[in-house]
Amino acid sequence: MTPPSSAPLDLSGCDREPIRTPGSIQPHGFLLTLSQEGKVLQASANLAHWIGVEAQAACGRPLAEVIGAAAEGLSQDLPGDKLGNRPLYLCTAAINERHFDVLGHVWDGLVLLEFEAALRAEPLDYRHLYPLLGDFLLKVNEKQSVESLAELAAHHVRMVSGFGRVMVYQFDRDGHGHVMAESKEDGYHSYMGQRFPASDIPSQARDLYALSRIRLIQDANYVPAPLVPPQNPVTGQRNDLSFAALRSVSPVHLQYMRNMGTLASMSVSLMVKGKLWGLISCHNETPCPLPFEKRTACEQLGQVLALCIESREDASELQFRLEVRRMMVAMLGNLTKGADVIDNMSGIFPELLRFARAGGVAIVAGDRVLTYGDTPDAAAIEDLVAWLELQGHGSEIYHTDALSQDYPGAAALRRNASGLLAMPISRLHKHYLLWFRPEVVHTIEWAGNPHEKEASGTASGSASDMASIPAPLTPRTSFATWREVIHGVSLPWHVAEIELTGEFRSALLGIALERAEQMAELAEELGRANKELEAFSYSVSHDLRAPLRHIVGFSDLLLESAGSEDTTMRQRFLTNIKESARLAGKLVDDLLSFSQMGRAAxxxxxxxxxxxxxxxxxxxxxxxxxxxxxxxxxxxxxxxxxxxxxxxxxxxxxxxxxxxxxxxxxxxxxxxxxxxxxxxxxxxxxxxxxxxxxxxxxxxxxxxxxxxxxxxxxxxxxxxxxxxxxxxxxxxxxxxxxxxxxxxxxxxxxxxxxx
Structure with a gap:
C-alpha cells in the first residue's frame, strides 16, 4: 500500500467537504453497485486486486459473470424490496479462493454490495459474543448514574472490539465533547475528563453520525479505491455512500488520526431522543480489522447505552421538575394571602431563592427595588432592568449564564451576577423578578489547545511577506493537555427552571388578573351598596319617620283627651299608635334581614x-x-x-x-x-x-x-x-x-x- 501524501491539507473548506459522496471506498474490500435487475453498473477500482477482474470490464455484465458461483448464494437476497438502507449481512462468499463477508443495502437508486475480506470460510458466528453482551445487560440495572453506565459500556466495547482505547464522551451545548468514561490498555494516553473542541467534528460530520450509527477506519494510511465510473448511472451524480461500511473518509480526518497517533478507529453514535448525545470512540495505535459481527455487537451496546441514558436522564429530569413544581405551588399559595402581590413576593424571598437555586433575588416594581441574598446594589439593578427594557425583554423571560457576553455593564457584576434569570411580572409596568447566580471560576482540560491554528511547511522572507501570503491549514498536531481558566460564567440554568419560571409568570399574571377582577367586582358591589345606603337613608328619613310621626301625633291627641269620656276615640288613637309601631318594627326587621343577606354564607x-x-x-x-x-x-x-x-x-x-x-x-x-x-x-x-x-x-x-x-x-x-x-x-x-x-x-x- 502506498503511504498517503505528506503534502499539506487545505482546511479552509473542511466544513463543506463532500463526506457523503467521497467517490471512493476503503480498500479492505471491494464494492459493486447493481441495477434492480442484478446487472453490475459500477465497481471499485481495486476489483482486479481482489478477484482478478478489471472494474471497467465488470460494468454492464450480470453479477454471476463477475463473481462466479458466489452469485448463487446472493440471488434470493438481491431484490431491492428485501434490503433496507442500512447494510445487512447476506453471506460469507468464496471468490477465487478468497473469502468475503457480503453486506447489502439499497440507497441512492442502487443496490450496493460490499465485499469485506474475511479470514474465515464459515458464515458469521455470534455465539462467542453472547456472554459479553449478556454480562453487559445484567450489570446495566446495577448502575444508577450515567457516568457509571458509560464506564461499563466502554469496558465491554473494548473487550468486544479489541481496540486499545475506548472513550465515551458527551457533547455539551456548544458542541465540545467531554470524556466521561474511558477503558484503555496500559501504555495508551488517557483523555479521561478532558474535552475535545467542537471544531474537531464539523457540523456535516455530526449530521452523518446521526444518520449512520457506526463508522470504522481499519487503517488511517489506506489509499482510497475510486468508483468506476465515478458517477451514479441512475442519478448522474457522485454516489451517496452515507450508509456504506466501506465509505472512504475525509483526508483531513485521516491526518487528524495520524497526528493523534491512532491508525485505526471506530465511532458508535449515541442517539438520545433523536439527537446526537455523544459518541463511543475507539482508537488503536496499529491497523485493526474488525469483522461485521463485532461491529454489530458494539453498535447494539451503544443502542442499549443510549436507551439507558435516556431513561436515567428522564427520571432525573422528572424528579427535578417535581421538586421545582412543588416549590412553585407552595409559593403561589402564599402569594394569594395578601392584597399586594409585590409585598407578598418579598415575604417568600427564601423560597424564591431555592426555587431557582440562585445566590440572590430582587424585585423591581417601578421605583422600588427589594433584594434578598447576594445581589448587586439597587442602582446597578435599575440599570440592568433599563437595559432589559431596551432590548425588548419586557414581555419575555431572559436567561444567561454569561451575562458579560450580552450586557455591557456586566463586568462590575461578575462576582454575584454572572448568571441572570429575569422574569417580567407585568405587561404594563416596569416590574421584574430577577434571580442572580454568582461567578463559578473553573478550569477546563482540553485534549490540545482548542484555539490553535497551525500552518504547515516553512516560510522564508520578511514578516510582512509571511503575513500577506495565507498558508494552508493542517489538522492540529498537539493533543497534550491544555488548561483553560473560565471567568464570568455561572452554573447554567436548567431547562426545567426556565420552563417552570414561564409557568410561574403565567400564574402570577393570573393572580394579578384575578385580583383586578375582584377589585372590579368589589367596586361594583360598593357602588350598589352606596345606592342601597342612599335608599336606607331615604327610608329612615321617610318611611320610618312616617309611622313614628303617627305614634307621636296620636300620643299627643291621647294626652289631650285625657279628661274626655269618649272611649271610642281613645280606642282609635291607641289602635293607630299600635299599627304605626307595628309597621316601624316590621320595617326594622326587614332592614335587618336585607343586611344579613349580604353576610350569611x-x-x-x-x-x-x-x-x-x-x-x-x-x-x-x-x-x-x-x-x-x-x-x-x-x-x-x-x-x-x-x-x-x-x-x-x-x-x-x-x-x-x-x-x-x-x-x-x-x-x-x-x-x-x-x-x-x-x-x-x-x-x-x-x-x-x-x-x-x-x-x-x-x-x-x-x-x-x-x-x-x-x-x-x-x-x-x-x-x-x-x-x-x-x-x-x-x-x-x-x-x-x-x-x-x-x-x-x-x-x-x-x-x-x-x-
Whole structure:
C-alpha cells in the first residue's frame, strides 16, 4: 500500500467537504453497485486486486459473470424490496479462493454490495459474543448514574472490539465533547475528563453520525479505491455512500488520526431522543480489522447505552421538575394571602431563592427595588432592568449564564451576577423578578489547545511577506493537555427552571388578573351598596319617620283627651299608635334581614322545590284568610341551593302575588319552571294589579314601590331580598307585566353553583 501524501491539507473548506459522496471506498474490500435487475453498473477500482477482474470490464455484465458461483448464494437476497438502507449481512462468499463477508443495502437508486475480506470460510458466528453482551445487560440495572453506565459500556466495547482505547464522551451545548468514561490498555494516553473542541467534528460530520450509527477506519494510511465510473448511472451524480461500511473518509480526518497517533478507529453514535448525545470512540495505535459481527455487537451496546441514558436522564429530569413544581405551588399559595402581590413576593424571598437555586433575588416594581441574598446594589439593578427594557425583554423571560457576553455593564457584576434569570411580572409596568447566580471560576482540560491554528511547511522572507501570503491549514498536531481558566460564567440554568419560571409568570399574571377582577367586582358591589345606603337613608328619613310621626301625633291627641269620656276615640288613637309601631318594627326587621343577606354564607344542598312551595303556601294561610285563591302549580324540579334563602325568596314572591291580587275574585296564581343545561328558571304569575313596565328597572331596588302605600302596604324590601338571594346563587331575577292584568316574576338558579 502506498503511504498517503505528506503534502499539506487545505482546511479552509473542511466544513463543506463532500463526506457523503467521497467517490471512493476503503480498500479492505471491494464494492459493486447493481441495477434492480442484478446487472453490475459500477465497481471499485481495486476489483482486479481482489478477484482478478478489471472494474471497467465488470460494468454492464450480470453479477454471476463477475463473481462466479458466489452469485448463487446472493440471488434470493438481491431484490431491492428485501434490503433496507442500512447494510445487512447476506453471506460469507468464496471468490477465487478468497473469502468475503457480503453486506447489502439499497440507497441512492442502487443496490450496493460490499465485499469485506474475511479470514474465515464459515458464515458469521455470534455465539462467542453472547456472554459479553449478556454480562453487559445484567450489570446495566446495577448502575444508577450515567457516568457509571458509560464506564461499563466502554469496558465491554473494548473487550468486544479489541481496540486499545475506548472513550465515551458527551457533547455539551456548544458542541465540545467531554470524556466521561474511558477503558484503555496500559501504555495508551488517557483523555479521561478532558474535552475535545467542537471544531474537531464539523457540523456535516455530526449530521452523518446521526444518520449512520457506526463508522470504522481499519487503517488511517489506506489509499482510497475510486468508483468506476465515478458517477451514479441512475442519478448522474457522485454516489451517496452515507450508509456504506466501506465509505472512504475525509483526508483531513485521516491526518487528524495520524497526528493523534491512532491508525485505526471506530465511532458508535449515541442517539438520545433523536439527537446526537455523544459518541463511543475507539482508537488503536496499529491497523485493526474488525469483522461485521463485532461491529454489530458494539453498535447494539451503544443502542442499549443510549436507551439507558435516556431513561436515567428522564427520571432525573422528572424528579427535578417535581421538586421545582412543588416549590412553585407552595409559593403561589402564599402569594394569594395578601392584597399586594409585590409585598407578598418579598415575604417568600427564601423560597424564591431555592426555587431557582440562585445566590440572590430582587424585585423591581417601578421605583422600588427589594433584594434578598447576594445581589448587586439597587442602582446597578435599575440599570440592568433599563437595559432589559431596551432590548425588548419586557414581555419575555431572559436567561444567561454569561451575562458579560450580552450586557455591557456586566463586568462590575461578575462576582454575584454572572448568571441572570429575569422574569417580567407585568405587561404594563416596569416590574421584574430577577434571580442572580454568582461567578463559578473553573478550569477546563482540553485534549490540545482548542484555539490553535497551525500552518504547515516553512516560510522564508520578511514578516510582512509571511503575513500577506495565507498558508494552508493542517489538522492540529498537539493533543497534550491544555488548561483553560473560565471567568464570568455561572452554573447554567436548567431547562426545567426556565420552563417552570414561564409557568410561574403565567400564574402570577393570573393572580394579578384575578385580583383586578375582584377589585372590579368589589367596586361594583360598593357602588350598589352606596345606592342601597342612599335608599336606607331615604327610608329612615321617610318611611320610618312616617309611622313614628303617627305614634307621636296620636300620643299627643291621647294626652289631650285625657279628661274626655269618649272611649271610642281613645280606642282609635291607641289602635293607630299600635299599627304605626307595628309597621316601624316590621320595617326594622326587614332592614335587618336585607343586611344579613349580604353576610350569611350559603349552605347549598339538594332542594325539592315542590315541597318548598307547598311549605310557603301553608305559612301564608293566615294572610290568605277566607279569600278565594286558585293555585295552579306544575311539577317542579329539584335544585342545588341554600334552602333557607330560597324559601325566603319564594315566600316573598308568593306573598306579593297574594297581596297584589287582593281585589280579584278568584285570585289566580300559577307556578311553573323551565330547565336547560345551564340553569333552572321558576315563574310565579298572578292576575292582580300588575305594574307599568316603564318602571320595571326600579322594581327590585330597596324601598322602591310602584304603588301607593295606602293601596298596597309593605316596606319595599321584599323584592330587593329576592334579587340579592338569587344573585348570591349566581342567578338572575326579572319581571314582566301588563298593568291591570297581572304580573309574572321569574328567577333562575344555575345547575352548577360557582361557589
Amino acid at each position: 350559603l349552605r347549598p344542598v339538594e332542594v325539592d322545590m315542590s315541597k318548598l312551595v307547598a311549605s310557603c303556601i301553608d305559612k301564608l294561610a293566615i294572610e290568605i284568610g277566607q279569600r278565594n285563591v286558585e293555585w295552579d302549580i306544575a311539577p317542579l324540579p329539584r335544585i342545588t341551593a341554600d334552602p333557607t334563602f330560597v324559601h325566603l325568596a319564594v315566600q316573598n314572591l308568593l306573598s306579593n302575588a297574594i297581596k297584589f291580587s287582593g281585589q280579584r275574585d278568584p285570585a289566580q296564581i300559577r307556578i311553573w319552571s323551565e330547565q336547560d343545561a345551564q340553569e333552572t328558571v321558576f315563574h310565579i304569575a298572578d292576575n292582580g294589579a300588575g305594574f307599568n313596565m316603564d318602571y320595571v328597572h326600579k322594581l327590585f331596588g330597596v324601598f322602591q314601590r310602584l304603588h301607593r302605600m295606602e293601596d298596597f302596604q309593605g316596606t319595599g324590601i321584599g323584592l330587593a331580598n329576592v334579587r340579592r338571594i338569587v344573585e348570591r346563587h349566581g342567578g338572575r331575577a326579572w319581571a314582566d307585566s301588563v298593568q291591570g292584568q297581572g304580573a309574572t316574576f321569574s328567577f333562575s338558579i344555575p345547575r352548577k353553583l360557582a361557589l
